[in-house]
Amino acid sequence: MSIFLRIPLGLAVMVVGYLMVRKTEVVVSWFGRVPFAEDKFGTGGSYFFYKLLGIAFVFIGAAIATNVISSWLGSIACLLTHC
Numbered sequence: 001m002s003i004f005l006r007i008p009l010g011l012a013v014m015v016v017g018y019l020m021v022r023k024t025e026v027v028v029s030w031f032g033r034v035p036f037a038e039d040k041f042g043t044g045g046s047y048f049f050y051k052l053l054g055i056a057f058v059f060i061g062a063a064i065a066t067n068v069i070s071s072w073l074g075s076i077a078c079l080l081t082h083c
Contacts, residue, residue, distance in 0.1 A: 001067075001070070006064060006065060006067060007065050009064055009065075010061045010062065010063070010064035010065025010066070011061065011065060012061070013057055013058075013060055013061030013064055014057070014058050014061030014062060014065070015061075016054075016057055016061075017053075017054040017055065017056070017057025017058035017059075017060075017061060018054065018058060019054070020050055020051070020053060020054030020057060021051050021054035021055060021058075024047050024050050024051055024054075025047075027050045027054075028046055028047060028050060031050075032046075033046040034046045034049050034050075036049075037049035
């Protein structure tokens with residue numbers, strides 16, 4: 001992937017993750033509560049789940065921007081195709 005596409009895409013994913021952490025109430029109002037998270041984490045588990053998901057988005061966005069994601073995906077593809 002070109003550097004001119006990779007860096008803006010990674011930054012956009014990081015911004016989405018940051019906004020998921022910062023504005024969790026809005027995310028919950030858009031997507032609703034997660035029954036699995038409410039069962040496992042207790043009351044307010046959906047908020048915690050969306051915050052964890054947002055933090056994961058930030059790390060994935062940083063991996064996209066620095067091109068680390070391509071080596072991760074290459075390793076997964078190698079495992080699945082027995083290369």
